[in-house]
Amino acid sequence: xxxxxxxxxxxxxxxxxxxxxxxxxxxxxxxxxxxxxxxxxxxxxxxxxxxxxxxxxxxxxxxxxxxxxxxxxxxxxxxxxxxxxxxxxxxxxxxxxxxxxxxxxxxxxxxxxxxxxxxxxxxxxxxxxxxxxxxxxxxxxxxxxxxxxxxxxxxxxxxxxxxxxxxxxxxxxxxxxxxxxxxxxxxxxxxxxxxxxxxxxxxxxxxxxxxxxxxxxxxxxxxxxxxxxxxxxxxxxxxxxxxxxxxxxxxxxxxxxxxxxxxxxxxxxxxxxxxxxxxxxxxxx
Amino acid sequence: xxxxxxxxxxxxxxxxxxxxxxxxxxxxxxxxxxxxxxxxxxxxxxxxxxxxxxxxxxxxxxxxxxxxxxxxxxxxxxxxxxxxxxxxxxxxxxxxxxxxxxxxxxxxxxxxxxxxxxxxxxxxxxxxxxxxxxxxxxxxxxxxxxxxxxxxxxxxxxxxx
Ligand SMILES: Cc1cc2nc3c(=O)[nH]c(=O)nc-3n(C[C@@H](O)[C@@H](O)[C@H](O)COP(=O)(O)OP(=O)(O)OC[C@H]3O[C@@H](n4cnc5c(N)ncnc54)[C@H](O)[C@@H]3O)c2cc1C
Ligand code: FES
Ligand code: FES
Numbered sequence: 001x002x003x004x005x006x007x008x009x010x011x012x013x014x015x016x017x018x019x020x021x022x023x024x025x026x027x028x029x030x031x032x033x034x035x036x037x038x039x040x041x042x043x044x045x046x047x048x049x050x051x052x053x054x055x056x057x058x059x060x061x062x063x064x065x066x067x068x069x070x071x072x073x074x075x076x077x078x079x080x081x082x083x084x085x086x087x088x089x090x091x092x093x094x095x096x097x098x099x100x101x102x103x104x105x106x107x108x109x110x111x112x113x114x115x116x117x118x119x120x121x122x123x124x125x126x127x128x129x130x131x132x133x134x135x136x137x138x139x140x141x142x143x144x145x146x147x148x149x150x151x152x153x154x155x156x157x158x159x160x161x162x163x164x165x166x167x168x169x170x171x172x173x174x175x176x177x178x179x180x181x182x183x184x185x186x187x188x189x190x191x192x193x194x195x196x197x198x199x200x201x202x203x204x205x206x207x208x209x210x211x212x213x214x215x216x217x218x219x220x221x222x223x224x225x226x227x228x229x230x231x232x233x234x235x236x237x238x239x240x241x242x243x244x245x246x247x248x249x250x251x252x253x254x255x256x257x258x259x260x261x262x263x264x265x266x267x268x269x270x271x272x273x274x275x276x277x278x279x280x281x282x283x284x285x
Numbered sequence: 286x287x288x289x290x291x292x293x294x295x296x297x298x299x300x301x302x303x304x305x306x307x308x309x310x311x312x313x314x315x316x317x318x319x320x321x322x323x324x325x326x327x328x329x330x331x332x333x334x335x336x337x338x339x340x341x342x343x344x345x346x347x348x349x350x351x352x353x354x355x356x357x358x359x360x361x362x363x364x365x366x367x368x369x370x371x372x373x374x375x376x377x378x379x380x381x382x383x384x385x386x387x388x389x390x391x392x393x394x395x396x397x398x399x400x401x402x403x404x405x406x407x408x409x410x411x412x413x414x415x416x417x418x419x420x421x422x423x424x425x426x427x428x429x430x431x432x433x434x435x436x437x438x439x440x441x442x443x444x445x446x
Contacts (some may be wrong), residue, residue, distance in 0.1 A: 004309050006291050032355065037331050037332065087352050100420070101419050103332070106344040190419060285365065
């Protein structure tokens with residue numbers, strides 16, 4: 001059996017060289033909150049661990065001409081205390097408040113959360129409603145993919161092993177009047193979501209929604225936008241009846257993707273209720 | 286797993302230290318088994334109980350979820366750096382006074398989470414305390430005495446300054 005080596009590159013170029021040569025035998029380490037558990041229980045058996053946690057290219061939250069840039073190495077605690085995100089991506093900031101524990105948030109990164117491809121990753125629905133793209137680097141150059149397309153299934157990452165996520169670019173929430181993240185779990189603190197969801201909207205003075213985005217996580221193999229639910233509400237006045245109908249549609253679409261299972265009886269009602277509760281502040285009579 | 290060795294330098298409880306260990310060693314294993322500081326506990330080993338909490342560069346973290354190699358160049362505080370049997374830290378005194386310790390397994394981790402909180406927020410509200418220690422499980426006390434001692438320590442500290 002081969003030996004495990006720990007590598008901490010000084011520069012991004014060094015990191016990409018290493019990934020180019022050893023990508024398939026390597027695992028990237030950011031905060032380690034997923035990877036160290038996987039090493040412990042034998043789910044990960046790499047020959048190399050590449051610690052990217054000190055590369056400054058993966059740090060920082062900035063407003064750029066392309067959109068809001070969030071470094072892959074930004075921790076959940078940094079997201080929680082970011083004024084830039086409160087202004088431009090409030091649902092992303094909100095998800096950090098119910099994410100794991102203080103100790104985990106202090107080291108867990110957004111890049112690791114996305115790359116781990118858990119269906120329950122709490123940062124994914126908020127990224128998806130911003131149509132976020134991941135900027136990927138390798139020796140072959142830079143490219144971008146939609147965050148929605150990174151997971152090809154539960155815990156299955158579609159990125160080739162020589163690529164590193166540098167940062168995420170979010171479309172800023174222009175004139176959005178409402179944004180929210182909700183999660184349902186088995187208890188209040190330190191809970192992995194059974195259902196999570198993010199939404200944002202712009203509501204005109206006459207009550208009409210001139211913009212609406214919604215993404216569901218945990219229930220389907222990978223988190224993604226729900227176009228049927230979006231178009232049910234976009235451009236319309238969200239009355240109590242319409243929001244109820246949107247909730248029903250969401251539950252129906254989710255079951256169409258997952259099929260009926262023993263948990264469906266609970267999830268159908270819970271998903272329906274989650275959307276109704278979430279959109280309650282928008283309801284105009 | 287066979288692993289090549291890693292050498293690091295870091296500051297532990299105020300003292301410069303160096304250490305060498307296999308690459309797959311966790312920070313918890315380094316602290317307990319290599320450096321023989323047994324105050325930091327292993328409960329679950331997967332980030333859920335907080336018994337292994339230490340402070341790295343001012344932040345509370347789970348040492349079971351971290352590789353020891355990640356500590357290179359960092360400043361680390363463990364429970365051994367908080368007070369001594371002769372001179373307890375005010376937080377430790379408050380835990381004793383308010384009966385916040387029963388079996389004591391959770392206590393070192395709770396004290397480190399609390400210290401990290403009070404260092405940045407000397408007068409936390411009950412909700413802020415609750416958020417800071419939500420990752421520290423206690424099977425014995427029911428938390429009431431723990432909250433009381435943290436509030437007591439924060440209060441005493443305020444009066445002293
Ligand atoms: C007790 C506990 C509670 C938790 N609660 C929650 C919760 O409430 N919500 C939630 O969503 N998650 C939760 N998690 C999981 C969460 O901590 C992780 O998903 C975390 O965000 C991963 O980030 P990391 O920096 O620790 O990643 P690491 O463990 O370092 O890496 C995770 C994976 O991502 C890859 N990776 C990391 N960075 C990059 C990069 N830049 N480019 C390419 N690949 C990369 C790694 O190779 C690895 O496969 C919890 C975990 C624990 C232990
Ligand atoms: S031993 Fe680290 S959190 Fe339980
Ligand atoms: S005192 Fe026993 S676990 Fe807290």
